[in-house]
Amino acid sequence: MSRTITVFKRELAGYFATPVAYVFIVVFLLFTGITTFNVGNFYERGQADLMSFFFFHPWLYLFLIPAISMRLWSEERSSGTIELLMTLPISTTQAVFGKFLAAWCFAGIALALTFPVWVTVNVLGEPDNGVIVASYLGSFLMAGAYLAIGSLISSLTRNQVIAFVLSALGCAVLVAAGSDWVLNLVRSVFPEWVAQTVASFSVQAHFDQITKGIIDLRDLVYFGTLLVACLAANAVTLNASKAD
Amino acid sequence: MIEIQHLTKRFGALTAVDDVSFDVARGEVLGFLGPNGAGKSTTMKMVTGFLDPTSGTAKVCGHDVVSDPIGAQRKIGYLPEGAPLYGDMTPRGLLKFVAEARGIPASQRAAAIDRAVSRVHIEEVLNRRIDTLSKGYKRRVGLAQAIVHDPEVLILDEPTDGLDPNQKHDVRELIREMSRDKVIVLSTHILEEVAAVCSRAIIIARGKLRFDGTPADLQAMDPAHGAVSLTIGQAPGTTEALGESLSAIDGVARVEPLDAANGVASFRLYPAEGANVFGPLSALAHERGWEVDHLAVEDGRLDEVFRTVTAGDARS
CATH class of the missing domain: 3.30.70.3100 (Alpha-Beta Plaits)
Structure with missing residues (x-):
């Protein structure tokens, strides 16, 4: 556990050692702001809630989260520091988990810095703050799931651009699995239960549930399973191919 | 302290290390020689637990590197080939990270770092980004992280590569100084280095062990020896x-x-x-x-x- 924290601290400090962290946070806030106010018509809707804020998160995260996760392992591989890290008395699991937690914590910091929209909606009206807290939790869980996918893909290549593109693609598949046109396409070929199964893999459906303020165990299990499965696969691929 | 038996590593059709066996005892400085691509680095990577052997065993202070890699890694200080370091950190930050990862108790960390820093003389660059350091300094930071926990076994992959003659001299002095109570394995293709610091030399070529003896034995193999x-x-x-x-x-x-x-x-x-x-x-x-x-x-x-x-x- 203490070794996980050691890796976590180094990795998190690494984000802030370069301007990358600050650039990312600014871009993150800019995009969440634009989607909330310009695309989501926050004011025009005249509702005291953050639906227009959270609605776009599954799509925004498609390119914002892989930007965080792409460097996790690709950079270690390309600079050779993976040999330094993996010959310290730290297990692969501790290294994978420590790095993932640092990335997740960084995403959490960026997400937390969107608090002015929460303040705004409380000033303008009387929103259901329980729903908002649940939505933040859902958004954070979704970021974690995306990061786990990104971390896994990052461990497979030493090229950060490839890691970014493939992670975005992987997450896009998970989001799109719940969209109508994908489901209709599936329905036209397969029976309904196949379509239902595909839909149940979609991040969108689970996230939508949580943003309604319903924290269902099934949704938590979904995100938890996705996260743990990806990180476990990450450790396996790393052990098999760290020296390539 | 290092026991290697029938160690073999294959990458697809290529056999990088082919049935290599040798032991190294405390106090020995073993020079690992061979042409580029002979399998020196691959052997070192297996001993440090970075690569799993295809077959054979390697033990460090009794810890098998496959079944108990963490136990073996605790005993080892390792300078990988090219001394890869986190470029966005300072040497101080890096040494703190390594000291913590090595499990040095918080109360002894500062002293351990100071000792390593003064041994390799990097005091004046401690707070600069590693990216901005010269090759010589980077190599010395790499050495500092390898010795910060005062390991029993020191494995150095080309420790003097890219250093100027003064820096090479310093590193050799450091190795000689530390050799009394440690096992040191270093790879090099500078042959004078073997005669200068090693008590034993091993030559491997095409993954196979070709020579194992003292540097003097090695010299004696030249037909011109004694002429x-x-x-x-x-x-x-x-x-x-x-x-x-x-x-x-x-x-x-x-x-x-x-x-x-x-x-x-x-x-x-x-x-x-x-x-x-x-x-x-x-x-x-x-x-x-x-x-x-x-x-x-x-x-x-x-x-x-x-x-x-x-x-x-x-x-x-």
């Missing part, structure tokens, strides 16, 4: 005539004329088994009144032996 070289200025007479009179000396098995130019003649005299030719030769030179520029018994040249031992190795 006497002679250079005469203002040579009296032809090279052939001189060669004949040299061959006539008792105990000389063979005379090899080296280069002859500007009236200077050079020869190498190979003595017969157990014979001493140095005395009779200097007596002859004195008697004939030759102007001797150089007269010495040769130690044997390591690079000659290295080429012979690794001959047939086409891989570069």
